[in-house]
Amino acid sequence: MTSKVQNDLARIESDVKGKVDLTRNNEDVIHQVVEHWLVNVDNIRNKTAELHHEAGEINVPLKGRQSACHRLSVESKKNLVVVNELLDEGRNFSNVSNPGPTMGSGAF
Numbered sequence: 001m002t003s004k005v006q007n008d009l010a011r012i013e014s015d016v017k018g019k020v021d022l023t024r025n026n027e028d029v030i031h032q033v034v035e036h037w038l039v040n041v042d043n044i045r046n047k048t049a050e051l052h053h054e055a056g057e058i059n060v061p062l063k064g065r066q067s068a069c070h071r072l073s074v075e076s077k078k079n080l081v082v083v084n085e086l087l088d089e090g091r092n093f094s095n096v097s098n099p100g101p102t103m104g105s106g107a108f
Contacts (some may be wrong), residue, residue, distance in 0.1 A: 005080070005083055006085070008087055009041065009045075009083060009086060009087055012044050012087060012090035012091060013038070013041050013090065015036070015090075016034065016038065016090055017038065017097065019093070019096045019097075020034065020035075020038070020096055021094075023096055023097040026056055026100070027100040028097040028098060028100045029097055029098045029099070029100050030096060030097050031095070031096055031097060031098070034093060034096045034097075037086065037089055037090060037093075040082075040086055041086055041090075042081050044079060044083055044086065047075075047079055048076075048079055048083075051072055051075055051079065053092075054068075054072060055069075055072050058072075063102075064065055
């Protein structure tokens with residue numbers, strides 16, 4: 001991932017997490033799509049870190065190196081597609097929750 005994409009995703013994630021924290025403090029109910037998005041952001045960050053680590057570990061003969069580099073390239077491109085989807089989805093969260101149950105609504 002490029003630094004710009006990483007920074008964009010980190011910024012949006014921070015904004016969404018801030019809204020989620022505020023929402024939880026108000027005892028509202030977080031949208032499942034938002035919780036799922038946050039899990040997906042963590043997953044793609046872990047996959048990207050793993051690919052980065054694997055790229056640094058490539059120390060095989062030329063023929064094997066080409067194969068490993070090709071696989072990492074394919075995986076990186078797939079991850080970039082997922083990251084761009086996450087960026088688009090995260091930018092579109094205008095609301096991360098629904099009001100929680102109130103005492104007058106019969107929920108105890």
